[in-house]
Amino acid sequence: MGSLDSPRERENGNGNVNVGCRSPGDPKLGDGGMIVVESEAMKKRRASMLPLEVGTRVMCRWRDSKYHPVKVIERRKMHSAGPNDYEYYVHYTEFNRRLDEWVKLEHLDLDSVETVVDEKVEDKVTSLKMTRHQKRKIDETHVEGHEELDAASLREHEEFTKVKNIATIELGRYEIETWYFSPFPPEYNDCVKLYFCEFCLNFMKRKEQLQRHMRKCDLKHPPGDEIYRCGTLSMFEVDGKKNKVYGQNLCYLAKLFLDHKTLYYDVDLFLFYVLCECDDRGCHMVGYFSKEKHSEESYNLACILTLPPYQRKGYGKFLIAFSYELSKKEGKVGTPERPLSDLGLLSYRGYWTRVLLDILKKHKGNISIKELSDMTAIKAEDILATLQSLELIQYRKGQHVICADPKVLDRHLKAAGRGGLEVDVSKLIWTPYKEQG
Ligand code: ACO
Ligand code: ZN
Numbered sequence: 001m002g003s004l005d006s007p008r009e010r011e012n013g014n015g016n017v018n019v020g021c022r023s024p025g026d027p028k029l030g031d032g033g034m035i036v037v038e039s040e041a042m043k044k045r046r047a048s049m050l051p052l053e054v055g056t057r058v059m060c061r062w063r064d065s066k067y068h069p070v071k072v073i074e075r076r077k078m079h080s081a082g083p084n085d086y087e088y089y090v091h092y093t094e095f096n097r098r099l100d101e102w103v104k105l106e107h108l109d110l111d112s113v114e115t116v117v118d119e120k121v122e123d124k125v126t127s128l129k130m131t132r133h134q135k136r137k138i139d140e141t142h143v144e145g146h147e148e149l150d151a152a153s154l155r156e157h158e159e160f161t162k163v164k165n166i167a168t169i170e171l172g173r174y175e176i177e178t179w180y181f182s183p184f185p186p187e188y189n190d191c192v193k194l195y196f197c198e199f200c201l202n203f204m205k206r207k208e209q210l211q212r213h214m215r216k217c218d219l220k221h222p223p224g225d226e227i228y229r230c231g232t233l234s235m236f237e238v239d240g241k242k243n244k245v246y247g248q249n250l251c252y253l254a255k256l257f258l259d260h261k262t263l264y265y266d267v268d269l270f271l272f273y274v275l276c277e278c279d280d281r282g283c284h285m286v287g288y289f290s291k292e293k294h295s296e297e298s299y300n301l302a303c304i305l306t307l308p309p310y311q312r313k314g315y316g317k318f319l320i321a322f323s324y325e326l327s328k329k330e331g332k333v334g335t336p337e338r339p340l341s342d343l344g345l346l347s348y349r350g351y352w353t354r355v356l357l358d359i360l361k362k363h364k365g366n367i368s369i370k371e372l373s374d375m376t377a378i379k380a381e382d383i384l385a386t387l388q389s390l391e392l393i394q395y396r397k398g399q400h401v402i403c404a405d406p407k408v409l410d411r412h413l414k415a416a417g418r419g420g421l422e423v424d425v426s427k428l429i430w431t432p433y434k435e436q437g
Helices: 007-011 031-051 119-129 132-143 151-160 205-214 244-255 317-332 342-362 370-375 380-389 406-415
Strands: 057-061 067-077 084-092 099-106 167-169 174-177 191-197 226-228 233-239 270-281 282-291 300-301 305-306 393-398 399-402
Touching: 057 399, 067 317, 191 205, 233 244, 270 317, 282 300, 282 317, 300 317, 305 317, 317 342, 342 370, 342 380, 342 406, 370 380
Parallel strands: 167 191
Antiparallel strands: 057 067, 067 084, 084 099, 167 174, 226 233, 233 270, 270 282, 282 305, 393 399
């Protein structure tokens, strides 16, 4: 499984890298004569493998100065190019795709290059030997965070989005490194940095364009209705139909940090809940979630994002809690749209665990999953899965029974981490969506 930490966190040394690392192979050399002979041979071998083929597996020096296994996803010629002057776009096979990046040849340890595998041939061979089911299972378990996409859609998705197009964005007072590909209109294909207006989310290629825009833009908060205010935190509800451009801009922006979502043009069908920190300069977006106006699958949240500078401060859990408060007001149970990303799953698991165990701790006597669901608006399946993963469920006489020893509950609660920011329901002024006209 990949690391969960974002590059910035890792740079600060907070990352919890738990992967096998090695230094580039130190050739064990004999006397002086041997060195010359061997390095000549090595030089030849290296020259023969350059430029590296897409698909090559090799060790690569990362920002922690250690070597990690990568797969070459793409290559491009550098401007001042000699025949072998390429940069390589690599995927660290032990990490999430958000850490994929362009590297120069000198980061790669050519002595570690594995024999090049033609993937198409490999695929053919594998499919001959395995049933489709077996192969699908392998493909699916192979890629983290996409367990619920089938193998064919996964491959298509990965091919189309394999190289990150925008490297950084400027948004308000932050410059943010992006994580994934986002399908900006073709005229933005040639830029690596984009400048966003933090209020209307229009994006531009150049800083001067943004400065000019900021002098004219009269928004100081997201468009739509402010439905929650508590201290400096505000939540705005934006109807995608009434604010189409804003909705699309938000989707382009969000996709830079979401690997597997494909919502860009049908924003009409969604409401966007945009969380802001407010000060005398305006309301600055911290994160958001989107919600279908009508969901047949009882989804109460489609996409959720906390912008990287604001992550790990409890905003994710706040947004999740908020989505369930809306469901309670609708008198419905809800569940997030699948698939969940690695970070999405962690945040939801943490939220579900805390909410359910808090109730179980206080509750005297028996309680059923249905009752828990009615109290929390969490879908019964999610409750069952959470309690099962905590081993709090037993199956007796054809029924699921919750077994909640107070000491065990305390241990799980401790492990579930901090509670996140509280939603003060008394500050929520909202009525469920109704089609107008
Ligand atoms: N490493 C390890 N654990 C993490 C990390 C991380 N980098 N980030 C979050 N977590 C876990 C922790 O358990 C954390 O609780 P803790 O801080 O008490 O330990 C918990 O998730 C949530 O922390 P919050 O601070 O409440 O959440 P945050 O504001 O960081 O937002 C979110 C979480 C929205 C998932 C954020 O990571 C994000 O925007 N990621 C990119 C987009 C994404 O993956 N969205 C979910 C897609 S699935 C869907 O949309 C339905
Ligand atoms: Zn603007």
